[in-house]
Amino acid sequence: MSKLRFEISISLDGYVAGPNQSEEHPLGEGGEQLHEWVIGLAAWREPHKYEGGEVNASTPLVEESQSGVGAVMMGRNMFGGGPGPWGDDPWQGWWGDDPPFKAPVFVLTHHEREPLTLGATTFTFVTDGIESALEQAKAAAGEGDVHLAGGADVAGQYLSAGLVDQMQLNVVPLLLGDGAQLFEGGTGAGLGLEQVLSVEAPGVTHLRYRVG
Amino acid sequence: MSKLRFEISISLDGYVAGPNQSEEHPLGEGGEQLHEWVIGLAAWREPHKYEGGEVNASTPLVEESQSGVGAVMMGRNMFGGGPGPWGDDPWQGWWGDDPPFKAPVFVLTHHEREPLTLGATTFTFVTDGIESALEQAKAAAGEGDVHLAGGADVAGQYLSAGLVDQMQLNVVPLLLGDGAQLFEGGTGAGLGLEQVLSVEAPGVTHLRYRVG
Numbered sequence: 161m162s163k164l165r166f167e168i169s170i171s172l173d174g175y176v177a178g179p180n181q182s183e184e185h186p187l188g189e190g191g192e193q194l195h196e197w198v199i200g201l202a203a204w205r206e207p208h209k210y211e212g213g214e215v216n217a218s219t220p221l222v223e224e225s226q227s228g229v230g231a232v233m234m235g236r237n238m239f240g241g242g243p244g245p246w247g248d249d250p251w252q253g254w255w256g257d258d259p260p261f262k263a264p265v266f267v268l269t270h271h272e273r274e275p276l277t278l279g280a281t282t283f284t285f286v287t288d289g290i291e292s293a294l295e296q297a298k299a300a301a302g303e304g305d306v307h308l309a310g311g312a313d314v315a316g317q318y319l320s321a322g323l324v325d326q327m328q329l330n331v332v333p334l335l336l337g338d339g340a341q342l343f344e345g346g347t348g349a350g351l352g353l354e355q356v357l358s359v360e361a362p363g364v365t366h367l368r369y370r371v372g
Numbered sequence: 373m374s375k376l377r378f379e380i381s382i383s384l385d386g387y388v389a390g391p392n393q394s395e396e397h398p399l400g401e402g403g404e405q406l407h408e409w410v411i412g413l414a415a416w417r418e419p420h421k422y423e424g425g426e427v428n429a430s431t432p433l434v435e436e437s438q439s440g441v442g443a444v445m446m447g448r449n450m451f452g453g454g455p456g457p458w459g460d461d462p463w464q465g466w467w468g469d470d471p472p473f474k475a476p477v478f479v480l481t482h483h484e485r486e487p488l489t490l491g492a493t494t495f496t497f498v499t500d501g502i503e504s505a506l507e508q509a510k511a512a513a514g515e516g517d518v519h520l521a522g523g524a525d526v527a528g529q530y531l532s533a534g535l536v537d538q539m540q541l542n543v544v545p546l547l548l549g550d551g552a553q554l555f556e557g558g559t560g561a562g563l564g565l566e567q568v569l570s571v572e573a574p575g576v577t578h579l580r581y582r583v584g
Contacts, residue, residue, distance in 0.1 A: 172541070172565065172579070173555035174386045329384070331543075333581055337561020343385035349549020353384065358572035365570040367384070367577055369545055 162298045163325040166308040166315055167225055169194040169364070170329050170342055176312045177340040181237065186254055188339045194332050197364035198222065207260045217361035225328070230304020231297040232261050235314035236269040239283065252278060263307075264300040266293045268314050290317050312340040319348035319371075326356070328368040374510045375537040378520040378527055379437055381406040381576070382541050382554055388524045389552040393449065398466055400551045406544050409576035410434065419472045429573035437540070442516020443509040444473050447526035448481040451495060464490060475519075476512040478505045480526050502529050524552040531560035531583075538568070540580040 170176050171194060178188025187194065198204045202213030203222040240253035258279030259265070265283045273285040286293040297306045308318055318324050329342075352372030359366040382388050383406060390400030399406065410416045414425030415434040452465035470491030471477070477495045485497040498505040509518045520530055530536050541554075566582040 172581075173560070331579065333565035333567045335555065335560045335563050335565065337555075337558035343547065343549075346549035348385070348547045351547050353545035353547065355545045355572070355575065355577065358570060358577040360567070360570035363567065365567065365577070365579055367543065369384075 162230065162301045162303070163305045164294065164308055164318065164323055165225075165229075165305050165326045165328070166310075166318065166324045167328040168310045168312075168315060168330070168342065169198070169332055171332055171334040171336045173335045173337065174341050174343055175336040175339040176310060176315075176342050178336050179338040181340070186237075186240070190334075190336055191339065193334050197330065197332060197362065207262075209258075209260075217359055218364060218366065221328075221359060221361075221366050225307070228305050229263055229307045230301025232263055232265040232307045232309055233293055233297050233314070234265065234267055234309040235311045236267055236271075238309060238311045238314075239265075239267045239269075252276065253283070255281070263304070264297070266297045266300075268293055290314070290321060290323070294318070294323060312342050312344075315342060316344070316347040319351065322351065322371075324371045326368065327353075327371050328366060331365045331367060332363065374442065374513045374515070375517045376506065376520055376530065376535055377437075377441075377517050377538045377540070378522075378530065378536045379540040380522045380524075380527060380542070380554065381410070381544055383544055383546040383548045385547045385549065386553050386555055387548040387551040388522060388527075388554050390548050391550040393552070398449075398452070402546075402548055403551065405546050409542065409544060409574065419474075421470075421472075429571055430576060430578065433540075433571060433573075433578050437519070440517055441475055441519045442513025443475050444477040444519045444521055445505055445509050445526070446477065446479055446521040447523045448479055448483075450521060450523045450526075451477075451479040451481075464488065465495070467493070475516070476509070478509045478512075480505050502526070502533060502535070506530070506535060524554050524556075527554060528556070528559040531563065534563065534584055536583045538580065539565075539583050540578060543577045543579060544575065 168176050178191035181188045200214050201218055201222055202215055203219045205213035259281040261281045265281055267283050267285050269285050272287050276283045354370040356368040356370050380388050390403035393400045412426050413430060413434055414427055415431045417425035471493040473493045477493055479495050479497050481497050484499050488495045563583055568580040568582050571578040
């Protein structure tokens with residue numbers, strides 16, 4: 161049975177992006193520090209077509225999170241896009257000519273758009289809600305899991321709806337103080353969590369929970 | 373040199389107490405779940421005069437946090453007290469006839485009160501601010517460290533003032549959704565944190581950071 165797995169990097173004070181997200185600062189001001197632990201890893205660099213990189217205690221978790229994924233879901237801001245509709249010359253997103261996903265990606269948005277294929281990745285834009293997106297993603301995933309990549313808003317909707325099966329927070333030693341909070345306004349309050357593992361690694365601690 | 377160590381149990385969504393704190397619910401509604409990981413441990417039960425208890429991966433950290441402490445600081449709500457002044461028949465706090473601290477305790481409050489000795493613990497009430505309280509606690513601690521026990525408000529003041537040397541968060545798999553947030557309103561934003569250790573234990577993960 162295909163699971164919905166959610167994974168995100170988060171500051172110790174609960175932010176998954178810094179303030180003032182923009183084309184210049186897609187992760188918000190200071191938000192890129194949330195991902196420093198991963199961009200130096202060979203396990204991340206290889207699928208993103210960078211050379212070299214380290215192997216450390218995060219490596220098995222990064223490899224694991226990339227394997228067994230049959231489909232990916234994300235919000236419109238994570239795909240890459242401003243607040244308005246797509247327009248006549250819609251932007252191709254943050255992910256370049258050959259995105260690293262290698263699996264169908266379902267983008268939650270309020271604005272219809274034809275599917276977009278870049279390299280080996282096809283982005284399908286879903287406008288009829290989170291249940292529909294999950295249904296389509298699970299159908300596309302076959303035996304694989306569905307990886308919910310974020311951002312905070314979409315992840316919060318899935319958490320609050322009780323649709324997430326597994327949640328992994330990569331907790332970074334950083335106090336951002338402002339930005340997008342994953343658990344703002346009581347997101348997921350009362351969900352049952354079972355701690356599955358905690359792994360200390362350089363510059364990050366990985367916390368994985370089964371969500372009930 | 374005496375260090376200021378801060379340690380607190382916190383839900384995954386950042387709450388250190390549940391909503392509606394009262395005499396009936398000193399930790400707020402649901403807040404007692406934040407401490408379930410510790411109250412079953414022999415290392416906690418013995419100084420609190422309960423019998424039995426378990427030994428697990430949390431044990432060395434609990435023992436360590438109790439050793440080398442020369443003085444304790446806490447806020448007035450953590451000592452035990454409502455919002456008003458102390459009154460003619462002031463309450464003796466949450467901690468019983470023989471509190472577990474075995475070290476001088478400095479209580480931050482806006483209301484003057486004579487020192488209170490219960491068993492082997494003397495509570496000194498400090499009304500002239502957090503720097504004064506820390507100075508008095510360090511003087512009392514001698515070679516030992518000062519343990520900042522909380523709650524969220526007092527801890528936030530020390531964090532924001534850059535006075536904390538070490539912070540340990542005991543992260544509990546719980547989404548409270550409401551209550552007292554440690555990092556509300558940008559507390560400690562921009563402080564340098566260095567991850568010192570992360571320890572997975574039953575029902576909790578301990579995250580320790582060097583601050584500043």
